[in-house]
Amino acid sequence: MRKFVIKGNICYSKTSDELCIIENGYVVCENGICTGVYEELPECYAIFPFYDYTDKIIIPGFTDLHVHAPQYSFRGLGMDLELIGWLDTHTFVEEAKYSDLEYADNAYGIFAEDLLNSATTRACVFGTIHPEATALLMEKLDNTGIKAYVGKVNMDRNSLGNLCEKSPEEAFADTEKWITGNMGFENVKPILTPRFIPTCSDGLMEKLSILQQKYSLPVQSHLSENLGEIQWVKELCPGTAFYGEAYDRHGMFGKPLPAIMAHCVHSSQDELELMKKQNVFIAHCPESNTNLSSGIAPVRTFLDMGIKTGLGSDIAAGSSLSLFKAMAMAIQCSKLRWRLKDQSLAPLRIEEVFYLATKGGGEFFGNAGSFEQGYEFDAVIIDDSTLKHPQKLNARERLERLVYLAEDRHIIAKFVSGRKLFEKII
Ligand code: GUN
Ligand code: FE
Numbered sequence: 001m002r003k004f005v006i007k008g009n010i011c012y013s014k015t016s017d018e019l020c021i022i023e024n025g026y027v028v029c030e031n032g033i034c035t036g037v038y039e040e041l042p043e044c045y046a047i048f049p050f051y052d053y054t055d056k057i058i059i060p061g062f063t064d065l066h067v068h069a070p071q072y073s074f075r076g077l078g079m080d081l082e083l084i085g086w087l088d089t090h091t092f093v094e095e096a097k098y099s100d101l102e103y104a105d106n107a108y109g110i111f112a113e114d115l116l117n118s119a120t121t122r123a124c125v126f127g128t129i130h131p132e133a134t135a136l137l138m139e140k141l142d143n144t145g146i147k148a149y150v151g152k153v154n155m156d157r158n159s160l161g162n163l164c165e166k167s168p169e170e171a172f173a174d175t176e177k178w179i180t181g182n183m184g185f186e187n188v189k190p191i192l193t194p195r196f197i198p199t200c201s202d203g204l205m206e207k208l209s210i211l212q213q214k215y216s217l218p219v220q221s222h223l224s225e226n227l228g229e230i231q232w233v234k235e236l237c238p239g240t241a242f243y244g245e246a247y248d249r250h251g252m253f254g255k256p257l258p259a260i261m262a263h264c265v266h267s268s269q270d271e272l273e274l275m276k277k278q279n280v281f282i283a284h285c286p287e288s289n290t291n292l293s294s295g296i297a298p299v300r301t302f303l304d305m306g307i308k309t310g311l312g313s314d315i316a317a318g319s320s321l322s323l324f325k326a327m328a329m330a331i332q333c334s335k336l337r338w339r340l341k342d343q344s345l346a347p348l349r350i351e352e353v354f355y356l357a358t359k360g361g362g363e364f365f366g367n368a369g370s371f372e373q374g375y376e377f378d379a380v381i382i383d384d385s386t387l388k389h390p391q392k393l394n395a396r397e398r399l400e401r402l403v404y405l406a407e408d409r410h411i412i413a414k415f416v417s418g419r420k421l422f423e424k425i426i
Contacts, residue, residue: 002418003030005045006379008053009395010037012060012371013355016303021395024054029377032418037371053381053413057398059354060369061121061378061416062323063361066220066262066283066312068126069137069150070095070104072111075316079291083226084198086292086317095128095153096163104133112140118321118408121378121416122147122365124220124260124283124312126193129153129165131178142185145421147365151193151220152178156204168203172211179215187416190215196222197233197246205250212257218364219252223261223271226294230266242271244280254278260364262312263288264302265295272305281308281364284356286329288317296337299330300345303352310361311353325406327353350400381413 006029010022026041027034028048036042071091078090098104115123125141125148127134134152141148152175156165165171179190192212194200200208212219224230224243237246244267247253253261255278262283264272275282284297302309311326312318318326327350334348362369368376384398387410393401402410413423 002032002377004049004051005029005041006051006053006058008056008058008381009398010058010371011354011395011399012037013351013359014370014372016352016355016360019351019354019396021399023395027058027371027379029415029418032377034371034373034375034377036373056412057382057384057395057402059119059380059382059399060358060362060371060375061380061414062119062357063310063364063369064120064123064313064321064323065260065281065310065361065364066285067123067315067321069108069111069315070098070126070128071316072114073107076319077316081292083229083292083294084232091316092160092163096160098128098130098133099162101132101136104130104136108133108137108140111137112144114321115141115146116144116414116421117411118323119380119382119411119414120146120321120323121380121414122362122368124148124191124364125150126220127152129155129163131174134178135182138182138185138188142188145187145416145419147368147416148188149191149218149220150188151191153193153195154204154208155195155199157201158199165204168201168207171204172207175208176211179211179217190217192217192219192252194219194221194252196229197236197243198229205252209250209252212252216257218258218260220260221247221252221262223247223264224267225263225265225289226292227266242268244271244274248274248278254280258364262314263294263297265289265297272301272307276305276307279308281310281361283312283314283361284309284330285312285314285318286326286333287320288312288314290329290333291319292317296333296341298337298342298345299334299348299356308360308363309356310364311357320406322406322408323357324403324408327357327403328406330356350403353403354399377415377418379415380411382410383412384410386410
């Protein structure tokens with residue numbers, strides 16, 4: 001069962017500082033789990049089926065910790081606004097269309113196919129408020145073999161009339177039905193998804209917290225993305241010292257149940273400390289933060305504090321599904337932040353962003369995002385031979401170049417939990 005060996009340039013993170021590269025080495029998969037990386041293949045594995053990707057770059061798959069599937073349709077459009085104006089003008093209008101299952105079927109088919117062909121092997125995905133369309137999204141993602149958490153979005157205020165749940169009670173009933181009806185997929189699981197505090201009343205949050213406890217669900221949402229949004233939350237939630245408290249008072253801010261908060265561009269020290277204490281994951285989404293002029297998150301601080309952090313594409317505030325692009329932008333944004341805002345926080349390095357895209361975000365799924373022993377066998381095979389160069393480059397240099405070129409088009413095969421999802425004949 002799913003026992004095989006892969007040969008190639010094996011690249012994986014042990015820590016955010018330690019990137020291991022074994023040129024033309026071997027990684028062994030047994031029952032969907034990595035059981036070893038070797039420079040020379042031990043004799044006992046000689047009988048295993050063998051994939052020869054000599055000279056190709058082999059990386060663990062990426063985890064996209066924050067992506068909105070219904071927004072994939074308008075990626076790259078309407079980017080001249082800040083968060084709240086962008087939501088009202090473009091996002092809610094598009095998401096309302098997913099009450100139409102035919103539209104959803106078409107749009108989610110495109111999303112699932114493009115995600116399959118990307119370097120992403122795991123993702124935390126927002127749907128819309130519509131239970132049927134979200135179930136359809138789950139089915140399509142499940143069929144790709146990618147591992148995903150998918151959330152039916154909850155929101156009951158400050159949105160369009162046709163994109164608002166009618167009452168906390170109705171939202172509770174619809175969400176419970178959606179959860180119980182969609183727990184049986186092989187690769188995809190439900191995640192509780194209150195959109196963000198401005199669109200979720202206290203009554204709704206109370207109801208969602210009952211469901212969270214009853215079904216032991218993880219939570220995903222947005223936090224401290226934009227200064228105007230933070231001010232709005234202060235007004236909506238009097239008595240909270242910082243934005244994160246508005247989730248925490250409903251038990252939706254980590255421990256004991258896992259949570260991901262996207263952005264944290266403007267989180268206070270107190271907010272970050274609570275996230276560290278309660279193991280809340282941060283999804284850093286640098287392209288989104290640039291496009292919506294939200295700011296530059298202090299990722300160096302997240303790493304120094306030991307806060308669990310990964311990367312998100314945040315489609316459609318981010319335009320690209322490529323986590324190579326998220327890695328490049330994470331570095332580039334951190335350089336601008338260092339130069340223009342705070343020279344005490346050193347820019348991010350290749351080792352660090354590679355860690356964030358793989359093992360950092362992968363941790364939300366358990367042991368995922370590395371080739372260390374005991375990790376889920378997720379692998380992406382990259383053939384960069386069409387990127388011509390006159391000089392000799394080692395595997396480390398080739399990986400660095402792939403990050404800065406920021407494209408997923410050189411991928412020739414992908415494995416998730418030891419299952420091959422595709423292989424392109426070249
Ligand atoms: N905050 C609430 N909803 C959204 C969304 O769809 N995208 C982003 N970037 N931020 C949000
Ligand atoms: Fe988002």
